[in-house]
Amino acid sequence: MFEPGLIGHIAWLVPLLPFLAFFVILFFGKRLPDKGHSVGIGAVAIALVISLLSFIELAGGRGDIEKSWTWFEFSDILELEFGMKLDFLTAVMFVVVCTISLLVQIYSTGYMHGDSRYTWFYAVLSMFTSSMLFLVIANNLMQMFVGWEGVGICSYFLIGHFWEEKENSSAAIKAFITTRIGDVGFLFGIFALFALAHTFNITELNLAAEEGEIGGTALTVAALLLFLGAVGKSAQFPLHVWLPDAMAGPTPVSALIHAATMVVAGIYLVARMFVLFEHAGAALDVVAIVAGITMLIAAVLALVQDDIKKVLAYSTISQLGYMMAALGVGAYTASIFHLFTHAFFKALLFLGAGSLIHAVHSNNMSDMGGLRKYMPHTYKTFLIGSLALGGIFPFAGFWSKDEIVGEALRASSEGTQAAALFVLVAALLTAFLTALYMTRVCVKTFWGEYRGHGHPHESPGSMVTPLWVLALATCVVGFLGLPVVGPFLDWIFIPGEEHPGFSTSYNIVLPVASVGIAGSAIWLGWQLFYKERWKLDVLKGPFAWTYRFVANKYYLDDIYLGAIVKPIQYPLAKAANWFNQHVLDGVVNGTAAGTIASSRVTYAVIDQGVIDFAVNGAAGLTGVSGGLLRHVQTGNIQRYAAVLFASAALFVAALAFF
Amino acid sequence: MPVSFFLVLSALLFSIGIYGVLARQHAVLVLLSIELMLNAVNINLVAFSAMLQEAGLGGQVFALFVIAVAAAEVGVGLAIVILIYRNRQSVDLDELDLMKW
Numbered sequence: 001m002f003e004p005g006l007i008g009h010i011a012w013l014v015p016l017l018p019f020l021a022f023f024v025i026l027f028f029g030k031r032l033p034d035k036g037h038s039v040g041i042g043a044v045a046i047a048l049v050i051s052l053l054s055f056i057e058l059a060g061g062r063g064d065i066e067k068s069w070t071w072f073e074f075s076d077i078l079e080l081e082f083g084m085k086l087d088f089l090t091a092v093m094f095v096v097v098c099t100i101s102l103l104v105q106i107y108s109t110g111y112m113h114g115d116s117r118y119t120w121f122y123a124v125l126s127m128f129t130s131s132m133l134f135l136v137i138a139n140n141l142m143q144m145f146v147g148w149e150g151v152g153i154c155s156y157f158l159i160g161h162f163w164e165e166k167e168n169s170s171a172a173i174k175a176f177i178t179t180r181i182g183d184v185g186f187l188f189g190i191f192a193l194f195a196l197a198h199t200f201n202i203t204e205l206n207l208a209a210e211e212g213e214i215g216g217t218a219l220t221v222a223a224l225l226l227f228l229g230a231v232g233k234s235a236q237f238p239l240h241v242w243l244p245d246a247m248a249g250p251t252p253v254s255a256l257i258h259a260a261t262m263v264v265a266g267i268y269l270v271a272r273m274f275v276l277f278e279h280a281g282a283a284l285d286v287v288a289i290v291a292g293i294t295m296l297i298a299a300v301l302a303l304v305q306d307d308i309k310k311v312l313a314y315s316t317i318s319q320l321g322y323m324m325a326a327l328g329v330g331a332y333t334a335s336i337f338h339l340f341t342h343a344f345f346k347a348l349l350f351l352g353a354g355s356l357i358h359a360v361h362s363n364n365m366s367d368m369g370g371l372r373k374y375m376p377h378t379y380k381t382f383l384i385g386s387l388a389l390g391g392i393f394p395f396a397g398f399w400s401k402d403e404i405v406g407e408a409l410r411a412s413s414e415g416t417q418a419a420a421l422f423v424l425v426a427a428l429l430t431a432f433l434t435a436l437y438m439t440r441v442c443v444k445t446f447w448g449e450y451r452g453h454g455h456p457h458e459s460p461g462s463m464v465t466p467l468w469v470l471a472l473a474t475c476v477v478g479f480l481g482l483p484v485v486g487p488f489l490d491w492i493f494i495p496g497e498e499h500p501g502f503s504t505s506y507n508i509v510l511p512v513a514s515v516g517i518a519g520s521a522i523w524l525g526w527q528l529f530y531k532e533r534w535k536l537d538v539l540k541g542p543f544a545w546t547y548r549f550v551a552n553k554y555y556l557d558d559i560y561l562g563a564i565v566k567p568i569q570y571p572l573a574k575a576a577n578w579f580n581q582h583v584l585d586g587v588v589n590g591t592a593a594g595t596i597a598s599s600r601v602t603y604a605v606i607d608q609g610v611i612d613f614a615v616n617g618a619a620g621l622t623g624v625s626g627g628l629l630r631h632v633q634t635g636n637i638q639r640y641a642a643v644l645f646a647s648a649a650l651f652v653a654a655l656a657f658f
Numbered sequence: 659m660p661v662s663f664f665l666v667l668s669a670l671l672f673s674i675g676i677y678g679v680l681a682r683q684h685a686v687l688v689l690l691s692i693e694l695m696l697n698a699v700n701i702n703l704v705a706f707s708a709m710l711q712e713a714g715l716g717g718q719v720f721a722l723f724v725i726a727v728a729a730a731e732v733g734v735g736l737a738i739v740i741l742i743y744r745n746r747q748s749v750d751l752d753e754l755d756l757m758k759w
Contacts, residue, residue: 635758638688638751642680 007054008065011086014050014094015133017043018101021126029119036119037109040126044102047133051094058091066139066203085139085202089271092336093136096343097261099473101129103466104256107351110462111252111358121161125256128154132261136268140200141190144269148186148233151262152179158257159249171248178242182232186269189225193276196222206275215279223280226273227287234266234320237294243317244301247309247363251354254309259316259350260343267323267339274332288328288419292426295321299433303440307363308353311441315389316346318430322404325427329420331407338404341396341477345388348470352382355463356445359456365444367452374456377464379446381471386442388474390435391518393511399478401431402511409510428517435518439525447530588619664705672698685739685749689732696728 021043029036068083105125112118128151135147153176160172190200196214197205208214230236235243246258257263270277270287277283295318302314319342326335355378360367372379388395391402405427411420450456458464592615671694678691700721707717743749 633758635755636752637754638680645676645680 007050007057007086008067010050011054011065011137012084014047014054014098015130015137017047018126018130018133022123022130025119025123025126029123035122037105037122040122041102041105043126044098044105044129047129048095048098048102051091051098054086055091055095058086058088068139068201071143080142081140081201082143083139084137086137089268089336090136092340093268094133096264096340097129097132097136100256100260100343100347101125103347103469104252104351107255107354107463107466108250108252110460111354112250117161121158121250124154124157125253128158128257128262132265135265139202141193141202141205142200144202144272145187145190148229148265148269149183151257151265152176152183152233155179155246155257155262158253159246161250161253162248168248171245175242175246178239179232182229182239182266185225185227185232186229189222189227189229192218192222192225202272206273209276209279212279217281219276219279220281220283223273223277223283224286226269227277227283227290230266230269230324231290232266233269234263234324235294235317236266236290236321236324237297240294240298240317244310244313247307247313251309251350251357254313255347255350255354258313259346263316263320264323264339264343267320267327267335270324270327271332271336274327277327278330284328284330285419286328288325288423291321291324291328292419292423293321294318295325295430296426296433299430299437302437303433306365308356308365308368308441308445309350309363311365311437312346312349312353315349315434315437318434319346319389322401322427322430325423326404326407329408329411329417329423331404331411334400334403334407337480338400340480341388341400341474344470344477345385345396345474348381348385348467348474349389351463351467351470352378352385355459355467356382358459358463360452361454362452365441368445368450369448369452370446370450371456372446374450375458377458377467381467382446383442384471384474386438388478390438390522391431391514392435392522393515394475394478396474396476396478398511398515399480401427402514405431405514406510428514431514432517432521435521436525439522440529443525443529584622585619588615591615661705661709664701668698668701668705671695671701683750683752685742685751685754686736688751689735689739692735693728693732696724700724 018040021040024039025036029039032039064085064087066083066085068081070079071082072080105122108121108125112121115121131147131150131154135144135151138144138147156172156176159175160169163169193205194200196218197208199205209219232239243258243263247254277287298314298317298321302311302318305311305314323335323338323342326338355375356368356371357363359371359375384395388397391398405424408420408424408427411417412424592612595611675691675695675698678694679688682688682691703717703721703724707715739749742754
C-alpha cells in the first residue's frame, strides 16, 4: 500500500503538527471565524491518520525504527540527542493520544462554547497534545523529560483555566508542585543512569542493564528515582493527592489529560525502561507494592465522594494502580493493553460526566438523579463506560483487567512472589469496589427522582457524537486482546525478551470468577443505593470513624499541609523567630524551672548562681543575636547586592591568594 | 591587539555596572546597569573565544545565549517595574523595602 520506510520519514510529523497548530491558534486564532478550533482539530486529525498508518505498519511485523540527530554537543563528555524511537508501544500511545485528543477537541466546541478564553484553551490543548507526543516519540530520557515538563505546564494552565476562582488556581498550583516532587526524582534518576552508563539513549540503557554492564545497588536506586517521577505523574500513593483536585479544570481537560493521556506518562516511562527495571533488583517489587496500595485506597475513596468528577478521578488513580501493578509483576503487555482500553472508557466516562454537568450545572450527584429520561444518549453511553470500568463481559475493561489478574496469579504461583500475591489480592478487592462505586454513581445520577434545579436537557450533537464514538470503541477494542482475533501482545514485544502468549495465562475460571465478583458488587450496590434495603447511616454507629477517616482522604492532605507546606510558607526569619520564642525559650525556661525546683532542696546557691546564669545567658544571647541578625534583612535590595558583590570579590581574592 | 585591552574595557564596564546597581536609586537605571555588566561579560567571552580559536566557537555561542537571556530578563524586569510603579507611584529603590523583618 505504501512504500516501506514511509512511516520512518513522516512519523515526526505527529508531534510537529499540533506544535505548529499551537502557534497558529495563538497568533491568528482570535481573528479566525471559528476562534481557532478547526486548526487544532485539523492538525490532530492528520496526526491521527499518520498514527494509524504507523500502527498498521508496525502491527504488520515491521521492526523498530530509530533515528536521531545531535541536538547539543558539549565537548566529548555530553551529547544530547534529538531523536525518535518508533516501536509498537509508541504506535499504541500515538493512537490513544491522537484519538482522545481529537474527540475531546470536537466535544469542547460544544462544552466550552462562549468561554472568554476559548482560543487560549484550544492553543493549550494543541500544545499539550504536542508535548505528549514528543514525550512518546523520544528515544532518549532527556528528550522525554522535556515533553514530560511540557505536559506538566499545560496541565497547570488547563486546571487553572477558570482562574477567577481562587480554589481553581490553588488546585493548579497543587498539581504542579506535587508532580514536581516526582520530577526531581526523575531528573536525578536520569543523572544517575548517565553517570552509570554514559548515555541517555533508552535502547542503550535497556541493553546495558540486560547485559549486566550496569547493575547492583546503584541501578536499583536509579530505577527507584525514575519510579518516583512516575509516582508523581501517574498519581500513585503517596503523591496521588493532586489528581482529585485537578478536577477543577474543565471536564474535557479532565478526560484528555487527567484520565487518558498525561497520567499514563508514568506508566509509559516504566514500560519504556522495563528491561532496566527487571534487572534493577527489588525495584519492580517496590513498584508492585506501591501500585497495590494505590489501587485499593483510591477505590475506597471513590465510594464516599459526592462530586461525580472526583469519583472518576479516584477511579483513574485506582486504574493507574492496576497498570503499574501489572508492570510490577512483570506483565508488560497486560499493562499496556489496560492502558489502551482504559483510555477509551475513562475518556468516555469523563465526557459523559461533562455532559451531565453541562445539563444540571452542578458537579454533585446530590443535584442529579432520574436523568435517564432527560438525556438518553448520555445515559446509554455512560452505562457502557461504567460496565467497561466494572469489568463486565464483553466490554473493554473486562479483557484487560482479566489479563492483569491472570498475570498476577501466574507470577504469584511462580516461586515466592509475595509482592505478586499482594497485587492479586488487591486487584480482586479493587475489582469488587470498582463495580460497587460505579453502581452507586449510575444509581445516583440516572435513577430516582431529579433533585436539581431547572430543566436538564440532552447535550448538543458536537458533544454526543464523541460519546458514541468512544462507546463504540469501548465495545470493540477489548477484542484486540482475544487470542483468536489477533493477539495484541504478539505485536508488542521487548527486544530480546520472551513474552508469555495469552494462551499460557488464559484460564476460563478466572474470567468467570472476576465477572462474578463484579456482578455481586453490582447486585450489592443496587440493593444498597437504589432499593436502600439496609439503611446506612455512615455518620453514626460503629463505622463512623472509618467513614470520617476515608472522607478526609486519610488525612494525607492535612499531613502534607501541616508538615511540609506551612513551614516553608513563611519567611525564614519568622520561622527562626518562632523557633526562638517557642522552642528555645520553652526548652530553656523549662530547664530553668526544673533546675530551680531541685535546687531548693539541695545546692541552691551553686544552682542559682552558676547554672541559671549560664542558661539565662544562653537564652539571652540567642535572643540578642537573633535581634541583631534580623537587622541584616533590611529589605533594601541594593544592600543585598552590595553584600553579594563583596562576598564574590572576597572569594575571588581567596582563590587568587591561597 | 592583545587580549588584555578587551579585558580592561570589560573590567571598566563591569565596574561601572556594579556602581550603577549599588548606587542608583531609580529601578530602571539599575536594570540598565545590569545590562552593562552582562555586556562586559559578553566582551570577555568573545575576546577569549577569539584568542583561543582552536577551542571552537563555544565562547561566541555563550555570548549569544547571554544576549537572549538578557533580553528576557529586561522584559520581565521592566514589567515588574511598571507594576510597582502602578501600585506605589514610585520606583525609588530606597522606598521599596517591604520584604524585611
